[in-house]
Amino acid sequence: MQTPRIDNLQYANWSEKIFRQMxxxxxxxxxxxxxxxxNFRETVLNxxxxxxxxxxxxxxxxxxxxxxxxxxxxxxxxxAIFFGFQNPSPIEDDIGLVEVWHALGxxxxxxxxxxxxxxxxxxxxxxxxxxTRMGREVIAEMNRVGMVIDMSHSAERSTLEAMEVSxxxxxxxxxxxxxxxxxxxxxxxxxxxxxxxSGGMLxxxxxxxxxxxGPDCTIDDFAEMIxxxxxxxxxxxxxxxxxxxxxxxxxxVEWMRNGRWTRTRDYGEGSANAAGxxxxxxxxxxxxxxxxxxxALARAGFSDAETGGIMGGNWARFYAQSFGPMGG
Amino acid sequence: MQTPRIDNLQYANWSEKIFRQMxxxxxxxxxxxxxxxxNFRETVLNxxxxxxxxxxxxxxxxxxxxxxxxxxxxxxxxxAIFFGFQNPSPIEDDIGLVEVWHALGxxxxxxxxxxxxxxxxxxxxxxxxxxTRMGREVIAEMNRVGMVIDMSHSAERSTLEAMEVSxxxxxxxxxxxxxxxxxxxxxxxxxxxxxxxSGGMLxxxxxxxxxxxGPDCTIDDFAEMIxxxxxxxxxxxxxxxxxxxxxxxxxxVEWMRNGRWTRTRDYGEGSANAAGxxxxxxxxxxxxxxxxxxxALARAGFSDAETGGIMGGNWARFYAQSFGPMGG
Numbered sequence: 256m257q258t259p260r261i262d263n264l265q266y267a268n269w270s271e272k273i274f275r276q277m278x279x280x281x282x283x284x285x286x287x288x289x290x291x292x293x294n295f296r297e298t299v300l301n302x303x304x305x306x307x308x309x310x311x312x313x314x315x316x317x318x319x320x321x322x323x324x325x326x327x328x329x330x331x332x333x334x335a336i337f338f339g340f341q342n343p344s345p346i347e348d349d350i351g352l353v354e355v356w357h358a359l360g361x362x363x364x365x366x367x368x369x370x371x372x373x374x375x376x377x378x379x380x381x382x383x384x385x386x387t388r389m390g391r392e393v394i395a396e397m398n399r400v401g402m403v404i405d406m407s408h409s410a411e412r413s414t415l416e417a418m419e420v421s422x423x424x425x426x427x428x429x430x431x432x433x434x435x436x437x438x439x440x441x442x443x444x445x446x447x448x449x450x451x452x453s454g455g456m457l458x459x460x461x462x463x464x465x466x467x468x469g470p471d472c473t474i475d476d477f478a479e480m481i482x483x484x485x486x487x488x489x490x491x492x493x494x495x496x497x498x499x500x501x502x503x504x505x506x507x508v509e510w511m512r513n514g515r516w517t518r519t520r521d522y523g524e525g526s527a528n529a530a531g532x533x534x535x536x537x538x539x540x541x542x543x544x545x546x547x548x549x550x551a552l553a554r555a556g557f558s559d560a561e562t563g564g565i566m567g568g569n570w571a572r573f574y575a576q577s578f579g580p581m582g583g
Numbered sequence: 584m585q586t587p588r589i590d591n592l593q594y595a596n597w598s599e600k601i602f603r604q605m606x607x608x609x610x611x612x613x614x615x616x617x618x619x620x621x622n623f624r625e626t627v628l629n630x631x632x633x634x635x636x637x638x639x640x641x642x643x644x645x646x647x648x649x650x651x652x653x654x655x656x657x658x659x660x661x662x663a664i665f666f667g668f669q670n671p672s673p674i675e676d677d678i679g680l681v682e683v684w685h686a687l688g689x690x691x692x693x694x695x696x697x698x699x700x701x702x703x704x705x706x707x708x709x710x711x712x713x714x715t716r717m718g719r720e721v722i723a724e725m726n727r728v729g730m731v732i733d734m735s736h737s738a739e740r741s742t743l744e745a746m747e748v749s750x751x752x753x754x755x756x757x758x759x760x761x762x763x764x765x766x767x768x769x770x771x772x773x774x775x776x777x778x779x780x781s782g783g784m785l786x787x788x789x790x791x792x793x794x795x796x797g798p799d800c801t802i803d804d805f806a807e808m809i810x811x812x813x814x815x816x817x818x819x820x821x822x823x824x825x826x827x828x829x830x831x832x833x834x835x836v837e838w839m840r841n842g843r844w845t846r847t848r849d850y851g852e853g854s855a856n857a858a859g860x861x862x863x864x865x866x867x868x869x870x871x872x873x874x875x876x877x878x879a880l881a882r883a884g885f886s887d888a889e890t891g892g893i894m895g896g897n898w899a900r901f902y903a904q905s906f907g908p909m910g911g
Contacts, residue, residue: 294675347622348672349843371715373699373844384712387699389844396846515677516701516717518724 258563259283259325260545261570263458264339264407264429264496266291268503269308273542274315277334280542283567284325284574286363286428286496290340292514295352298345302359305336320360322575337574339363339428341408343372343393350389350396357400362578363428364397365405366390366417369523370516375406375413378439379523383410386420398422401579407440407458407496414446423577424454429496431460432487435480436467440524444487451488456573458496459484463533464524465498474538478551481565490561494570495548501541505531586891587611587653588873589898591786592667592735592757592824594619596831597636601870602643605662608870611895612653612902614691614756614824618668620842623680626673630687633664648688650903665902667691667756669736671700671721678717678724685728690906691756692725693733694718694745697851698844703734703741706767707851711738714748726750729907735768735786735824742774751905752782757824759788760815763808764795768852772815779816784901786824787812791861792852793826802866802875806883809893818889822898823876829869833859 260281266288267273277285289301309318319325319335328335338360345361346352356364366386367377374390376383386394394417397404404425406414417425427450433441442450442457450457459481466472467480485493500507508531512523522530538547545566552562560568588609594616595601605613617629637646647653647663656663666688673689674680684692694714695705702718704711714722722745725732732753734742745753755778761769770778770785778785787809794800795808813821828835836859840851850858866875873894880890888896 292676344676347675348620350846351843370717371699371701371712373701376712380712380715382712384699384704384708384710388708388849389698392845392847515679517720518678519720521716 257329259329259567259571261285261325261567262495262497262499262542262545263426263456263570264288264460265499265501266503267499267501268507270502271312271315273501274308274312274334276542278315278332280545282334282542282545283328284319284335284337284570286337286339288341289338289361290345291342291368291511292344295345295347295349298340299359302338305338309336318360321578322571325571325574337362339403339405341365341405342368343374346393348373348389350393353393353396353402354400357402361402362574363403363405363426365408366393367406367409367413369408369512375417376410377408378410380410383412385412385416391420394420395422398581401577401581403577411443411446414442415449418449418453418455423581424456424573425450426456426458426573428456428458429460429462429498430457431465432480432484435483436465438465438524440465447484447488451492454492456492456494456569457484457488458494458570460496460498461536461539462498462500463535466536470534470536472536474536474547474551475554478548478555481552482555482557485557485561490557491564491569493565494573495545495566497539499539499541500532503532508532585657587657587895587899589613589653589895590823590825590827590870590873591754591784591898592616592788593827593829594831595827595829596835598830599640599643601829602636602640602662604870606643606660608873610662610870610873611656612647612663612665612898614665614667616669617666617689618673619670619696619839620672623673623675623677626668627687630666633666637664646688649906650899653899653902665690667733669693669733670696671702674721676701676717678721681721681724681730682728685730689730690902691731691733691754693736694721695734695737695741697736697840703745704738705736706738708738711740713740713744719748722748723750726909729905729909731905739771739774742770743777746777746781746783751909752784752901753778754784754786754901756784756786757788757790757793757826758785759793760808760812763811764793766793766852768793775812775816779820782820784820784822784897785812785816786822786898788824788826789864789867790826790828791863794864798862798864800864802864802879803882806876806879809880810883810885813885813889818885819892819897821893822901823873823894825867827867827869828860831860836860
């Protein structure tokens with residue numbers, strides 16, 4: 256079996272075109288966001304929308320539920336779609352919904368999306384009080400059922416505490432090292448080292464606000480950053496989480512930032528003068544560009560095995576150890 | 584018009600008996616909790632239940648919406664029932680629900696109930712990061728529409744920041760000074776002084792876990808504590824918020840503590856050996872006992888005017904300045 260190719264974070268304006276581009280790009284699995292601010296019932300509507308996509312395009316995509324679905328995708332020439340949340344809003348204030356969501360296929364859940372949640376502190380808050388009382392309970396429950404804790408949008412202390420509290424390795428599905436580009440969303444050396452030491456995974460983001468020089472970032476600079484991160488924490492903890500938001504209108508990024516928590520307008524990583532989605536770098540427009548990324552990793556000095564791991568093998572291993580019940 | 588008598592916090596297992604006891608005790612207004620953990624829709628069900636009580640006992644109770652309803656209660660020999668929340672759960676993650684709830688009659692909302700919320704930190708969390716990004720927005724919205732910020736179950740820093748951020752005075756509807764009984768739920772001198780200086784109100788609680796010597800606390804010790812608090816922050820900032828949970832089964836206090844945030848069991852102010860509701864002190868069993876409290880205040884040295892203020896006049900003044908739109 257060839258090493259799989261996996262993108263561990265996308266939130267596109269889904270269409271047949273994009274599913275075909277996934278096939279053209281050789282994606283065996285994609286972790287898709289099905290909730291930013293949606294509550295339980297609203298997220299169920301997003302599941303229903305995905306069920307309709309699965310029914311319409313059974314030759315292109317199917318719902319992934321376990322790591323072995325990656326092999327099924329490879330064998331059948333399709334892309335396995337794994338569900339995840341960028342916010343714990345789908346469990347509302349109800350720990351019992353963690354198990355319910357696992358049954359519905361959710362495999363990743365961020366404990367926060369920028370702001371304070373009931374579970375932890377987001378990276379846009381002024382102060383970070385760490386994992387809350389409910390957060391500790393929910394982490395244990397996620398560990399138990401096999402749902403991955405994702406701290407991509409969380410603040411530093413909360414992220415470190417999540418690794419300590421969690422009995423299973425966690426993920427930062429889409430972010431880059433702050434040593435390369437010091438964005439609020441990128442991660443400190445301390446977080447990256449702790450992540451690697453605890454067996455966690457980092458997915459590199461190609462969202463322009465997370466890139467040095469934004470849309471002008473070069474592919475070789477990006478690959479070189481991955482090489483430096485590999486030296487720091489080991490290539491086996493690295494993968495891709497592109498944060499591709501293909502074909503989304505700017506109204507979507509405004510909603511991502513503002514949800515329904517404010518009556519004023521928050522610009523997040525943008526600004527009043529640049530409120531919309533930033534332009535993607537020319538070397539990563541859509542799913543067909545993953546081949547170019549693999550080539551850049553090779554140029555940066557990675558072996559074939561390392562490149563394969565970063566392009567999907569490491570996520571496949573992590574899926575295998577993460578999606579089943581604890582001890583299972 | 585006689586000085587009104589007001590209890591600014593009750594959560595009883597409501598019945599005709601209790602409504603008649605309110606009349607016997609001379610209560611012109613009672614602020615009742617209609618949400619501990621309920622989300623928007625569930626809290627609407629509690630409003631519906633209250634609507635049925637109002638329809639069944641129109642000679643005893645009616646829904647209070649504005650301060651002038653206290654005078655209406657006095658003129659018609661009934662008790663005005665004002666709604667409030669002990670948790671922001673009824674607004675979920677939606678700031679737009681503040682205005683909706685004001686239209687439905689909610690006049691007080693705690694920013695937290697023991698645990699971290701989306702808005703602030705509760706008094707049972709290990710660390711307190713203060714008012715969150717959403718919390719600042721929601722405080723401004725509560726100020727705008729005329730909903731009182733209640734920090735009874737909040738942690739110290741969050742409570743102090745709420746006073747700073749809020750453009751209108753806030754309330755601590757049911758708690759006692761920590762100098763008298765150092766419970767987690769009781770308030771420091773620093774919080775009490777800041778509350779008085781900002782024009783806020785403190786409602787004294789007769790919930791046994793908030794009392795020195797618990798159910799054995801004497802009425803004169805309670806009144807003496809009120810006198811010491813008056814010396815510290817001024818009698819005009821003091822009222823009653825009895826926290827009376829009359830006729831509730833122990834399953835209710837277990838639910839109050841555990842909601843649906845944990846799969847283990849939290850005992851809150853109780854313990855495994857004393858998990859249920861504590862016994863009330865003998866001098867405060869139900870609404871008929873307010874007369875005895877007024878007499879104890881007089882014995883503790885309060886003037887008639889001061890006693891009248893603490894027994895309801897101060898809350899009436901606070902209602903008048905708090906329940907309308909800002910600047911209105």
